């Protein structure tokens with residue numbers, strides 16, 4: 001069934017603040033909430049699967065896709081190219097919602113074509129904790145950790161682009177906050193209007209609860 005009211009949820013954060021952890025937890029508890037799988041020229045981390053976390057492609061292939069207008073948005077982040085294909089956003093119509101894990105450039109571009117998208121920014125409790133989390137992930141070398149930490153500071157300066165800004169301190173509390181944003185946004189009048197209008201049409205169609213007037 002096609003769903004024109006599917007929620008487009010952009011989740012951004014400085015690298016290491018926990019958006020992957022939080023979006024995975026949200027998806028585990030909300031059925032039929034899909035993840036937009038981006039293309040990237042970054043090399044896969046241990047455990048990452050082509051087509052699940054990302055479509056991993058060579059730079060030449062990415063540039064060809066750009067020329068072919070495959071992407072709704074794309075950007076260079078940490079020296080690698082990342083992009084959301086138009087095919088991914090089309091998947092939203094088959095789902096309850098679609099999560100985009102993109103940086104501030106991607107958030108801005110998605111918002112400009114889909115102003116109904118909801119953008120959430122996740123902050124670390126402190127810069128010190130962010131550095132610990134980047135290091136704790138143990139999937140990158142020290143130079144990469146340092147590069148990501150520097151970019152994190154720049155990324156935070158773009159918080160003003162976002163509809164919601166939340167701190168990922170206690171993990172369970174943060175999951176609750178993100179879930180609350182999702183449910184509240186799903187109930188937004190503009191998104192629920194179609195359902196309400198369908199009920200009104202249905203009610204009118206067969207007389208609703210108003211009994212037919214008795215003939216005199």
Ligand code: ADP
Nearest residue numbers: 015016017018019020021133137168169170171
């Ligand atoms: P991002 O996707 O934003 O780069 P990750 O979700 O990969 O961040 O999280 C970075 C690291 O921090 C991971 O090792 C993750 O397990 C850890 N982490 C995430 N959220 C919390 C939290 N609330 N408390 C402690 N550690 C966390």
Ligand code: 5GP
Nearest residue numbers: 038074075077082083084101102103105106
């Ligand atoms: P990572 O390499 O840690 O998976 O992601 C690095 C950064 O790239 C993160 O800030 C992530 O949100 C961003 N990113 C991932 N996919 C996309 C995308 O398709 N477009 C944009 N603009 N950024 C992306």
